[in-house]
Amino acid sequence: MRPLHMLLCLAAACTLTAQDLQPRFGMIVPERIIDTSTRGRKLFAELENLKKTLQEKLQAKTAEFQKLNAQLQSPSISDAGKESIQKQLRDLDFEGKKLQDDSQQELQRTQQKVIGQFEREIGPLVEELAKEQKLQLVLMYQPGLVAYADQAWLTTFSDEIAKRYDAKYANATLDDKTAAPKPGTAKPAAKPAPKPVS
Numbered sequence: 397m398r399p400l401h402m403l404l405c406l407a408a409a410c411t412l413t414a415q416d417l418q419p420r421f422g423m424i425v426p427e428r429i430i431d432t433s434t435r436g437r438k439l440f441a442e443l444e445n446l447k448k449t450l451q452e453k454l455q456a457k458t459a460e461f462q463k464l465n466a467q468l469q470s471p472s473i474s475d476a477g478k479e480s481i482q483k484q485l486r487d488l489d490f491e492g493k494k495l496q497d498d499s500q501q502e503l504q505r506t507q508q509k510v511i512g513q514f515e516r517e518i519g520p521l522v523e524e525l526a527k528e529q530k531l532q533l534v535l536m537y538q539p540g541l542v543a544y545a546d547q548a549w550l551t552t553f554s555d556e557i558a559k560r561y562d563a564k565y566a567n568a569t570l571d572d573k574t575a576a577p578k579p580g581t582a583k584p585a586a587k588p589a590p591k592p593v594s
Contacts, residue, residue, distance in 0.1 A: 421533040422553040423545065424522060426514075433558035435565045436514065443503075443510045450499040457492045464488065521560045525553065 430436035467473065468481045526534050537550065 420531045422531050423535050425537040425554040428554040429558045433561045435561050446506050461488050
């Protein structure tokens with residue numbers, strides 16, 4: 397009887413140890429935070445506006461190129477006129493390629509700036525919430541890498557981060573990296589968020 401009692405105690409201890417060692421983790425979905433938070437939408441609007449502006453400039457160059465090319469095909473154009481248009485087309489082609497290269501570099505710089513600012517701003521919020529929920533690990537969701545995830549669980553952590561993100565940066569300008577929280581919002585809401593667990 398005594399050895400059996402010892403085995404049962406050992407089995408119970410092993411079960412407790414296994415439960416204590418079971419990792420608790422959350423999942424962060426950056427796109428969800430960007431889409432559901434006012435701050436995220438404002439921050440990434442700069443990038444979208446730049447994309448639109450650059451695209452319009454490139455389309456204008458393309459339209460100009462097509463217009464000149466159509467003039468070149470005209471049967472009534474003189475040889476001198478053809479030569480002039482061909483020179484303009486060469487210049488326009490060079491300008492178009494330069495504009496495309498410059499646009500790509502500007503877009504990459506702005507993208508790095510915006511993503512960097514977003515990561516700096518939400519990083520402390522993610523760490524704070526992970527500690528509150530006693531999580532050992534917070535994964536970043538990537539489409540195609542997860543075969544199945546409960547949608548409610550998948551978005552819970554990100555939704556709470558989005559709320560805290562807006563609360564902390566409600567009065568901040570887009571370039572303000574050290575924005576203070578609104579008065580009365582230094583602490584998160586008293587009601588804790590649901591705890592995602594594995």
